[in-house]
Amino acid sequence: MQLNPSFHQLENISSKTNDMSSSSSENGETDIKKTVEAKLTQNSHTASVVPESSSTLIRGNLQAQQKAEELRELLSKYSHERQLIILQDFPDPDALSSAWTYQLIAQQYDIKAEIIYAGTLSHQENIALVRLTSLPAQRWTLQTLKSKDLSLYQGLVLIDNQGTTSQLMPVLQQAKIPLRVVIDHHNLQEDLNYEFVDIRPSIRATATILTQYLQTGLLPLDSSSSQHVKCATALMHGLHSDTNRLMQAKEEDFMAAAYLSRFYDAQILKAILQANRSKRVMDVIERSLKNRIVQNNFSIAGVGYLRYDDRDAIPQAADFLVTEENVHTAVVYGIVHDEDDELEVVIGSLRTTKLTLDPDEFIKEAFGQDSSGRFFGGGRSSAGGFEIPMGFLSGSNENSSYAKMKWEVFDSQIKQKLLKLVNPKDNPI
Numbered sequence: 001m002q003l004n005p006s007f008h009q010l011e012n013i014s015s016k017t018n019d020m021s022s023s024s025s026e027n028g029e030t031d032i033k034k035t036v037e038a039k040l041t042q043n044s045h046t047a048s049v050v051p052e053s054s055s056t057l058i059r060g061n062l063q064a065q066q067k068a069e070e071l072r073e074l075l076s077k078y079s080h081e082r083q084l085i086i087l088q089d090f091p092d093p094d095a096l097s098s099a100w101t102y103q104l105i106a107q108q109y110d111i112k113a114e115i116i117y118a119g120t121l122s123h124q125e126n127i128a129l130v131r132l133t134s135l136p137a138q139r140w141t142l143q144t145l146k147s148k149d150l151s152l153y154q155g156l157v158l159i160d161n162q163g164t165t166s167q168l169m170p171v172l173q174q175a176k177i178p179l180r181v182v183i184d185h186h187n188l189q190e191d192l193n194y195e196f197v198d199i200r201p202s203i204r205a206t207a208t209i210l211t212q213y214l215q216t217g218l219l220p221l222d223s224s225s226s227q228h229v230k231c232a233t234a235l236m237h238g239l240h241s242d243t244n245r246l247m248q249a250k251e252e253d254f255m256a257a258a259y260l261s262r263f264y265d266a267q268i269l270k271a272i273l274q275a276n277r278s279k280r281v282m283d284v285i286e287r288s289l290k291n292r293i294v295q296n297n298f299s300i301a302g303v304g305y306l307r308y309d310d311r312d313a314i315p316q317a318a319d320f321l322v323t324e325e326n327v328h329t330a331v332v333y334g335i336v337h338d339e340d341d342e343l344e345v346v347i348g349s350l351r352t353t354k355l356t357l358d359p360d361e362f363i364k365e366a367f368g369q370d371s372s373g374r375f376f377g378g379g380r381s382s383a384g385g386f387e388i389p390m391g392f393l394s395g396s397n398e399n400s401s402y403a404k405m406k407w408e409v410f411d412s413q414i415k416q417k418l419l420k421l422v423n424p425k426d427n428p429i
């Protein structure tokens, strides 16, 4: 997100965001690398002649080519089927645009793929993106899922996530719908049983991966098709937002952006980026400013209770706090309340401009794991998030002194955990 630093949501919260790469291995990547490297060495002439930077590029292209080819085979094999593309509960522009691209690619094989997410689109930019491009994503809650005939669907697709950040995933897996495709740029999270996988943590946005597929000809973009133009615009937005306005983009992301620049609509993109913050988001930012404590270049702020629909105000507040002079890292958290389910969750976001601070490590170190060994959060470069369910302590906030006490307990506990890491005497970062 983030074409504007304050806009991000990249992480969309932690767990939710997908930024929680729990087990981190790059096995998948390494294997592919090996294959590609083997290919390059077979042709040792090429490998030895190309200078290092272009050889990286060739390697990247080769991998994209190979993956696009594999995907083409898979789509042909399953043509005519109906699939569900599952996004993280709070999808960000990278996820939304990538899913749409997959949907358009799959359409050519007569595959009808529906894009679904369980949470909300709570960031004003996401809402603007979906409205302005008519992006076909649907909100399916667990309730919706119950009303659906799941036997109509023959395949699942995970895009910009690996299933750990969607409430829908366990139910869909129980329904035994096979996982066909996983396309993501977060570290490998858990063992999944899929037919096609393209997980490349070295790439900064899933939108880059999908754009590469387009470039290989999986779907030739046509600038006279308004749908293609809108999709390219969405991809450009996704790419910008996951790379902090291209500031963290790598070579492959730039190449993808260069390609999209031929098709996207700059006016629509501008309109998306100018979406205004709601008053409630402004209020949360104000609270974060008022409550922040700055210690050792970390700015930490608890913002109290907020509604589920406003949860994205938290990453936006973190984006804002990190812009303060002498602050390199901001952490903002609050208790998010889902009125329908009487559920409460502590949700937090981290933003950092410190190159040596790994948000994933920091959050895992600060908050640890739950009883089943799952981390409360994680991150990727420059952003991270966490989500701590309040379980039995959820609800009963009609009693305001109880609500206040509950907040104070969580607030101090989170601060203690963060400050332990922030204090370099105990634990140098």
Ligand SMILES: [Mn+2]
Pocket: 094, 095, 160, 185, 204, 205, 206, 242
């Ligand atoms: Mn992403």
